[in-house]
Ligand SMILES: [Zn+2]
């Protein structure tokens with residue numbers, strides 16, 4: 671197969687677009703696609719301060735790399751949740767630090783243990799994943815707001831978004847559907863604007879981007895991850911995509927176009943502010959501050975980020 675643009679040997683066949691691309695045309699395509707996504711959803715400009723939540727995985731590092739190459743003012747933030755099994759957090763941080771050092775980029779590291787005074791693995795397996803997700807959303811948001819960043823970016827790709835969308839529709843989670851978006855405006859002084867500039871790139875595309883750029887990343891997922899359902903949905907949707915190329919993108923972009931059908935059902939009027947940190951919450955303290963006080967309460971009804979089900 672040959673590159674549709676320059677006729678050199680292709681490295682990827684973009685079936686959804688019915689064209690192959692060589693390495694350099696693929697690289698140009700990725701940069702252009704992300705730039706267009708940022709513009710299309712009016713995410714941020716080159717004058718704004720962008721905070722990128724980096725985990726060490728391929729998507730968040732690809733995002734940081736792309737934003738820097740496009741000339742955006744992007745600083746990285748790694749939240750160390752101190753997962754010791756398989757030395758997971760340490761190894762992830764090593765990868766992120768090496769990436770930042772090689773490119774002379776600013777990286778901030780926030781340690782959950784400094785806030786909670788204990789390791790997340792002491793919390794109990796059953797609630798570990800949702801608690802970890804909640805803590806990461808809380809700390810990335812908090813750093814973005816407290817340090818004056820205009821926007822917080824995460825590396826969610828099209829496959830992530832489509833799997834979450836599929837799950838939200840299967841369960842008719844109308845509130846979640848209302849809040850699933852490539853861009854969430856800051857609707858409270860303690861909440862940052864949030865953007866997902868990779869929403870129109872597939873997992874396959876970000877993976878190839880990383881390989882072609884020669885960037886090292888964490889290939890294994892968290893030893894505690896319970897993404898079995900999400901992985902199953904991703905496989906299922908890839909089967910549909912194989913039969914009918916372009917389905918994933920159509921499913922997502924038409925959902926965004928018809929989002930008015932899903933009004934936000936959350937009663938924002940009844941929200942209070944957390945007595946410790948000021949985050950909007952339904953309780954006296956937000957879920958994060960409840961954990962800080964030593965509570966093991968449920969983290970189910972958390973509003974400090976409208977993005978729940980998804981995994982970063
Ligand atoms: Zn080419």
Ligand SMILES: [Zn+2]
Nearest residue numbers: 944947956959
């Ligand atoms: Zn709080």
